[in-house]
Amino acid sequence: MYLVLICFVIALTAKAQDKSYTESDFYGTWSLDLNEYELENDLYIFEKEKSSSSQEEKLNIIVTFLESSKCRVNYDRTSGFCGNETFKEYNWSFDKGSDIINIYHSIELLKEFKEQSPEDFKDFDLPEKYKSMELKIVTLQNGGTGLEISDWE
Numbered sequence: 316m317y318l319v320l321i322c323f324v325i326a327l328t329a330k331a332q333d334k335s336y337t338e339s340d341f342y343g344t345w346s347l348d349l350n351e352y353e354l355e356n357d358l359y360i361f362e363k364e365k366s367s368s369s370q371e372e373k374l375n376i377i378v379t380f381l382e383s384s385k386c387r388v389n390y391d392r393t394s395g396f397c398g399n400e401t402f403k404e405y406n407w408s409f410d411k412g413s414d415i416i417n418i419y420h421s422i423e424l425l426k427e428f429k430e431q432s433p434e435d436f437k438d439f440d441l442p443e444k445y446k447s448m449e450l451k452i453v454t455l456q457n458g459g460t461g462l463e464i465s466d467w468e
Contacts, residue, residue: 321453334460336452338409341416342382346375360453361462378418378462380407388416388447405447414452416462419444 345361361378377389379402387402406419425443429436449466 323393328343334407336411336414336460337410338380340460341380341409341462344377344379346377347464348375359453362455362459377402380416384408389420399451401415406444415465416450416451417446418448421445 335340344364346364347359347361361376364375364377375389377387377439379387381387382405386405386407388405389402392428394413403420407416408419409416421444425436425445428441448464450462452464453461453463
């Protein structure tokens with residue numbers, strides 16, 4: 316009896332441990348279904364994109380995480396209706412210690428400016444990159460993984 320109880324407790328403890336993520340776990344397309352949110356103070360959560368056929372389901376903000384710290388973001392709510400999705404190029408990083416994904420813009424522009432005019436770059440006190448969005452890894456009610464917007468500029 317005690318052996319069964321001990322095995323049960325060990326199994327529960329192992330299941331309750333946090334999942335360890337790697338960058339490759341996030342590769343692919345994630346979408347924030349804007350149809351699900353009504354209040355400005357809702358928790359906005361991206362989920363791995365599901366295939367959709369209706370126009371209403373296309374009212375999403377879409378992030379596609381790619382290799383080499385590249386990603387594409389579409390903030391255009393009307394792209395589903397107009398038929399032209401406009402993605403902007405960004406960079407991203409994953410902090411394994413805090414389970415946070417940061418999406419950055421202007422990295423290439425700032426890098427080029429820094430290389431061409433190092434003194435001006437220093438005088439302007441510019442950052443190496445501008446943060447556009449911060450996503451926190453969360454567990455969804457269905458047990459899946461979601462990316463909650465924790466900071467958005």
